[in-house]
Amino acid sequence: MFKDIFLQAMEAMRFNGRRTTITIVGMAWGIATVVLLLAYGAGFGRAFEAIFAQWGTHMIGVFPGTTSEQAGGAKAGIKVRFKQDDVERIQETVPGILHVSPMLWKQVPVQNDLHTYTWEVDGVTPELSDIMNMQIDEGRFISAADMQQRNHVAVIGAEAKTKLFSGIFPLGQKIRINGINFEVIGVLKPKMQEGDDNINRVSYIPFPTMGDIKDTKYLDGIWMNYHGDHMAVERALRNQMGAAHGFRPTDKNAMWVANIMSQLAQFRIISLGLQALLLFIGVLTLGIAGIGLMNIMLVSVQQRTREIGVEKALGARKRHILFQFLAEALVITGVGGLGGILLAFAVSKVVGGITFYSAIATNASGADIYLLISPNIVIVATTVLVLVGIVSGMIPAIQAANLDPIEALRYE
Template sequence: MAILQSIKMALRSIKGNKLRSVLTMLGIIIGVSSVIVLVSIAQGSTTNVTSQINSLGTNLLTINTFGTNLSLTEDKINKLGKLSGIQALSPVVSGRISVKKDRTSSQTTLTGTNAAYESVRNTNVSNGRFLTDIDLEYRQKIAVLGATTAQNLFGTENPVGQYIQLNGNSFKVVGVLASKGSSMGQSGDDVVIVPLSTAERLVKTTSINQVYLQGKTGQNMDLVMAEVQNSMASMYPNQTDNYSVMNQQDLMSTMSSVSNTMTMMLGGIAGISLLVGGIGIMNIMLVSVSERTKEIGIRKAIGAKRRDILLQFLIESVVLSAMGGVIGILFGLGVGKILGSALNMTVTFSSSIVLFSFLFSLVVGVVFGVFPANKASKLNPIQALRYE
């Protein structure tokens, strides 16, 4: 009951000095809302980056060779495909080409590949179909358009079954890819995909300098990567500087580490404002002790113990910080949603962060309320009664 009574007294004191209480809580409100907003934006960015990396493909390894002297031949690619940890692979020939439909023309990225590209790169077709092995075998002049390319050339019209010009050659559109958005700063939708054998004629090269490989499982990609590296070393002895083997999971780990560091930094910066809010609470509570010195003297004179006075002022400090924490949570969630909608950002709210920021505000109330409460509890009752 003593604690409940102290809480009621604290609420009456806060109500009796509304403006001062609001200004005192303002630091806590800003601190809690800052922690929630900044950490939620950082977590949203982490989620967005993770999604972009995942959109590159599932269990993905990428081999890049540098220069035409080290291009991957069909025999070497087939040898890589027979490795025990590889489920599928997709060689790629790419370049910039001119694409034209009626009077609309533009420069876009050409990707020449095989039918396995759809699964290896986690690509979905929204309309029509993807490439098939027969298309490669017979060097068919067919094309699959990225979502942006299809929009630029055909608008709202269905491109499937229609013809476009690629570097002056007529190609039939057989499919349109689902939008993947931008990935690692590059758009995955402004592209034209054609059979590998056809692309080699378009870009006038047979050099394959990039191959995507899909592992059978995501559990042992480090072992699969080592297997691929050993195979490349045997095929190209003493030329390790002329090619690279990249693991998507390594990229994911690196980006996650960077994102976590940024989240901690932003949370720490926002936490500083909470500490500043705590200093504000301490200052106001010291003023409150001075103003209520005579009240403290009367309470001590009629039998209040030191711990009663200590508890009263400490609870008042905690109530102030708790009210500021609740308002800060509501304000932070609102600001986060507004920023997410206005700036088209991914904002990921976490219940653990909300709970942590609230508990931290309570800790701040306790820590910065101890000194004023202790000062009040040590007042001499006779001197306090004579205080003017």
């Protein structure tokens, strides 16, 4: 029975070829719009993920501030200072912590025989490489042996390499940091950099060696990575550091916390909102095509009124008529949907990447928007298409099924 109904639907479509073609084109355009809008929304979300992923999303930094709330008998306005003991405290008492690295930084002259610049130099431990997802382009990062022996070695950023050495092989070369000789042992791969941001000019040296440049008694900050819930880790951090330094855990000014996952979660909400909006716009566009399909099917019902009357007179039941017209609508929808999905894939290949973050940042092509059509997008678009096809075809089909056979036979 279903085969016969399908063949009848195909025959009716061939009989009204021009009208059917226009309707199919409308459905194809509608579903292509849905798929491309969803792909754009997904690409927007992936772009933000790529921006944060270059640092590592499960990363937290804490920085000393000044108390703004009274705690115990102490007044507000007391400066908080972090020490090396705090690194051990965090590692041992905060659940979920994987690696911890103290950090000291200072703007100092960095020079070789040809060039002199004033750049940031950071004193860190080997763990920072894992914490900040640092990718080595040449050489290696700071090692435990460098820490123990207080080696005068440096890992430099990609821009620092270019400015200091141009095309010269940098490994093994000597640079002077604040007048002290250091050997270049590694070069980092470039990170996305906005404007005059110095991220690719920073030089990293062993934390103990930083004592030759700056007093290491008090830390400028502590970076760590973790597993588990980011908010639970932050609460535990505030509780432990507050108890150790005599400030309230609720005092945001006493200790500044850079919780990367919290920031990413906010962007994810924005991304989901954008995808919902784009889906709504796409469904409206497809709905317009569905209205066109409904109108065409209503015209078809009117033109075939006598045919319907003959079928009913010969014993056709309501469900047979219903399925016949609904099948025709679904075949038009299916053909248009397949064509629209293929069109969307073709457009995504032709368009490629859409400039987004690279418009304001260098080395940021990975954070541009790419129209990558995932299976989930195809499933969502197909589901919407089927619903639109059923709704658009059902109303004319019900009208055809409910025609009175006697009145239908009289219809001119």
